[in-house]
Amino acid sequence: GAVVSQHPSWVICKSGTSVKIECRSLDFQATTMFWYRQFPKQSLMLMATSNEGSKATYEQGVEKDKFLINHASLTLSTLTVTSAHPEDSSFYICSAVGGSDSTDTQYFGPGTRLTVL
């Protein structure tokens, strides 16, 4: 199956700093990538949809100026959490579609745990 990686797998930062998370499709070109956030014991919540070469589409309630998404190539999307605060601490997961797989399957990265002190 298609492989999606994320880097870093975990990060601890001070309040007010910015953190960049990378999502890469390793063996296929991802026309679309999604960014999710999961709080403990809650479902995955879609934050934004990212298409290569265009602006991301953010879900209602997600601050686009705080969560900057860049999908610069068909294999890389980045999520930058700007001026992070403790309430941004969460598990961030990306997924990608666009491989040769004909099914409508999103392949997920392993996730990035962000802790803001």
Place this chain on the structure above:
Amino acid sequence: DQQVKQNSPSLSVQEGRISILNCDYTNSMFDYFLWYKKYPAEGPTFLISISSIKDKNEDGRFTVFLNKSAKHLSLHIVPSQPGDSAVYFCAASGPYNTDKLIFGTGTRLQVFP
């Protein structure tokens, strides 16, 4: 409004028996459904999917059933194994692979010896 619901937050099953995880949805426009398995601190792993043109899809120990009239789907795991212990999410989407997934809240399955 929760469009995809998993009303059982947890399920405990003995090894070798059948595990049945349920999922209900409210949006009749959904036409593609998926089940994902998730271990703590990892991303979800795709298990099995079903299109609305089918009512059953089987892959090894995993079978998904879809009842469109009831807007209900279920995942059957037979026989259950301790390694199946994880959180299972059902998800629904529209017809295109770029449609966003709407996830349920998950069911934690524990398979004990």
